[in-house]
Amino acid sequence: MKLSPEVTDSLTLKFAQLAREKNQAGERIISLGLGEPRFLTPESIVEATIEALKEGYTRYSHPKGLFELRQLIAKKLSSENAIETIPENIIVTPGAKQASMIALMAILEPHDEVINFTPCFVSYVPQVKIAEPNSKIYNIDVNRDDFSIDWDRVREKVNSKTKVIILNSPNNPTGKMLTHEDMLQLVSIIHKYKCLVLSDEIYEKLVFSNFKHISPGSYKEIQDRVITVNGFSKSFSMTGWRIGYVNANAEIIKNMDKLQQHLNTNTATFIQKGVCEAFKIGDEFWDQHNSDLNKKALYIEKTLSEKLNVKIVSPEGGLFAFLNIRASGFNSDTFATKLLEAKSVAVTPGIAFGADWDDHVRVSMAVDYDEFKEGIDLIREFSKEIQV
């Protein structure tokens, strides 16, 4: 395809790479850049993958994925997400990123419209434009005071040409989570306009507030119109494994299956086998991790109070906090660059997540608590120093 101008380098990867290179060159950088959990992949998954490798799970699998794994995913979606499905409507992909990519390729046609909420994961807009260069994206900014969705703004934009609404809760980069009230608004819109929902739920296990993760696919009225994307990267610290999955109705899955056959053949077979172990891991696994995330969120709140030049809305879930740096007078790239130069702390410029968010930076809470604390302290120092 003609690559649209929206198909740029992934700015989050670029900045993380910069920090990595500086670290490799011997300069100590505190990277609050990438959303990569720091704990190790659970031993049981590693061991099962090693067993699978030894047992010769090194050949092609069914393009959609091992039936055993798809059965486990279907069961999980039913019991944890209240999404009733069957293994036939699930495809295992090399990463959740590719799950949403193939889903968009399967559903978007020329002149279709897409509703997306900004700030958002850096790949949604490029993926829409890769899937269909002649699509139109409405990027609707969330409310600036609490990162909630203004559904009246959605109603202004949605119309008969709207093919899909992209949702991501817990949200990257804001940490915001969708509520039951949001879902009721969504259901009424979908009911009226018959469009689809692409729900990226990759951070579902990382919830450290009183909120509960809700899947749009659990609402019976719209279940058939929801494409649910998830994976193992963030929940099980398997970012480098590249395995995710998608659940959708039979018609969409049929087209996605064709794309899968010509893009991937299948996801690495022994990885599929190994990840079956993940379903034996109980929710207590995340308790410690989420309690750590909660401590970090509280530390940001306490440290970067409004007296400084950095304002925060407390994140509810996910791996990130999104800081308003408007008072600093810098745009996000300048802020991030100066912060890196002055304090050796890497954050991600808000502009990476949406055109209107150049007065924010994203901070990852994925690093160890002590390092995180040090990083936040340095951001406070930096903010004080640049105060007019």
Next chain:
Amino acid sequence: MKLSPEVTDSLTLKFAQLAREKNQAGERIISLGLGEPRFLTPESIVEATIEALKEGYTRYSHPKGLFELRQLIAKKLSSENAIETIPENIIVTPGAKQASMIALMAILEPHDEVINFTPCFVSYVPQVKIAEPNSKIYNIDVNRDDFSIDWDRVREKVNSKTKVIILNSPNNPTGKMLTHEDMLQLVSIIHKYKCLVLSDEIYEKLVFSNFKHISPGSYKEIQDRVITVNGFSKSFSMTGWRIGYVNANAEIIKNMDKLQQHLNTNTATFIQKGVCEAFKIGDEFWDQHNSDLNKKALYIEKTLSEKLNVKIVSPEGGLFAFLNIRASGFNSDTFATKLLEAKSVAVTPGIAFGADWDDHVRVSMAVDYDEFKEGIDLIREFSKEIQV
């Protein structure tokens, strides 16, 4: 995108799946369907991957791939293929299939023309149409008597709108290999029309004739216009691992890198690390395997002589033989279906590889010699029985 009608299910996967299901149901099927080597992945690669897993190579890598691996690939391309390149111009992808997919996405624009030779690998045409639904493909049939390319036919079709010529040697499904004379024809055409070459060299190590594999990228005059795709699936029996790579000029790699970032992030990191071991394996590794393939090719030649209803052109490399079944009076799907019913032998209908090849079937030589022999004997029996 609007899925073009060319984006169908992969017929080879479909037929192999059918054979697999029948086998699982207890019916013994000799599958001469899929191109999946039967030997095991070399122990050293498995061991190194296990080590990498244990050592925590479970995080994101550079989107293009581990530098260590790209260095090894660059060295291999230089020493084995006479392609001079640098690690920066290489991207490691989840399978060679996705390497050609992303390459086509990066280069094709609306109304570009593509020259493809049929019969061909089932995914080329769908991939072209996925990459750019508004492209035009000229499928040029190879000569029916020896599967060679008629370069005069290429000269009839190539023009200023031609963006890329797709080549695959050793060839799937014909087993044909390109010669130095072919390359000279190619060079003169590229020189005149400035188009690109996509060279799929996935079967390069599987050569059991007196031919020598030649890479188009080794011709200095066109080196910068050749996109070389390769992987580990066929050479090292790593079909289920999904790892391949692509080498191209900096401009193409820049766009492919963007696509990689939004489709994959990267290829599974511990697989990248493990596959570094593959470069220590010497050519003697394939000697036994190629001698087996040679025995199989000779057995086809001896057994399915022209006296029967099946005619063959001896394959020179790769994993397949492509049999002319015109004399049987059946089209390829009927022949394959009847063969499966009567003799429990699965082959792949020629129509899967090109519209004009409905009088051929593809036979895979990937199975063990004894099973292969039994399968070929059964094809002979079948051919005798259906003789008028």
